[in-house]
Amino acid sequence: MPIEYGDFVRLEFTGKVKETGEVFDTTSEEVAIEAGLFVEQKQYGPIPIIVGGDHLLKAIDDAVVGLDEGDSKIIDVTPENGFGQRDAKLIQLVPMKEFKKQGMNPYPGMEVTAEGHTGRILTINGGRVKVDFNHHLAGKNLEYSVVVSKIIEDEEEKIKGMIQLHYAYPNLDINKTEIRIDGKKVSIKLDDITKYDQKSYMDITFARFRISKDIWENLDYEKVEFIDEFEKKEPEAETKEQTEEITIEGTPTEEITTEGTPTEEITAEEEPKTTTETPLESEE
Structure with missing residues (x-):
């Protein structure tokens, strides 16, 4: 049954900059390793989304509608439908003293956050630091390859x-x-x-x-x-034994002796019965 807005699906995708072929995002561990994007703490594989739920770009949601489970598609995304055009007003000069107040030593390429916006340091010139608050994919044409792994029912x-x-x-x-x-x-x-x-x-x-x-x-x-x-986790019960000796036929005789209990011999012909106490475990 074709996908509609509001459907829950699992998607595989890889996003590239169309002009250069540079991979910037992927759900594939293999592709991430090849592109130098692999993050050990990240879970790879098809991601669950709601179509039209603003979990991915609207252009991807729109392109997925009408597909069926197992279908694949190449989606071209313009800057207007992606991360917008670059805005010169979002490139700002920040006094070096503002970084020093925070105990920071800025360097080109460093990511910083100011008033809820993330930017990247472009240059440092004397007492001024140039920061670009445009999205790093702003102004770029993108290409997404998408596979519908599953429609969740x-x-x-x-x-x-x-x-x-x-x-x-x-x-x-x-x-x-x-x-x-x-x-x-x-x-x-x-x-x-x-x-x-x-x-x-x-x-x-x-x-x-x-x-x-x-x-x-x-x-x-x-x-x-x-x-x-x-x-509450109960502590494991402790047993106090004075002497422990084991007897196995064909080996020197040893006895298991516990204070206040009779002596018991164990041979290879008669397997001992073992009782294991398991403490309660907490549940997180």
């Missing part, structure tokens, strides 16, 4: 897809994430490993908000809750 898989998209934690095992649906409410208990995420509280809250927003706007639910549970 299952409701729970759609929710898990949004978790994978917005909660980009490299060690997250989505199969250990629990989803409970009760009427108009969705309860999410993330994989326990996320309890050790080093992201800031603000970043985690924002990721959860984006997951919730996509669920509200694209699925028939009104409330999303995230469950964080911490259980």
Whole structure:
């Protein structure tokens, strides 16, 4: 069935600068390695998106509509439909003293953030630093090669897809994430490993908000809750043994002796029965 706006799909894609063939983004680990873009902490493979959900460029969303599972397409994206034309007003001179106040030593190519905008240092001349706040792909014609890996139909898989998209934690095992649906409410208990995420509280809250927003706007639910549970971990029971000796037929006889219990001999003909106590584990 052809893709429509609002559908949940998994896409593979590679983006290139059309004039040079330079790869700037990809979901393929192999392509990332070849292009020198590989990041060890990043998860590669088809990404889950909502078509028309502003997860990718609008030009890509529009081009995907009408495709079917397994289809591929080459999409040309002009600057107007991509990251805009370059704007000379976004190239600014910043006094060196502003960097020194922050304890920074600027250098050409360094990325900086000012008032929520990310820029790249172009040159340093005396006491002034030239910073370009244009997007690094502004003014460039782009080419995306896209493959529709899957059209997601299952409701729970759609929710898990949004978790994978917005909660980009490299060690997250989505199969250990629990989803409970009760009427108009969705309860999410993330994989326990996320309890050790080093992201800031603000970043985690924002990721959860984006997951919730996509669920509200694209699925028939009104409330999303995230469950964080911490259980007391019981210490492993300690056993106090005075002497331990083992007897095996054909070897020197040894005895297992525990204070207050009778002596017991164990031979190879009679296998000992072992009892293992497993402590409770906390659940993150």
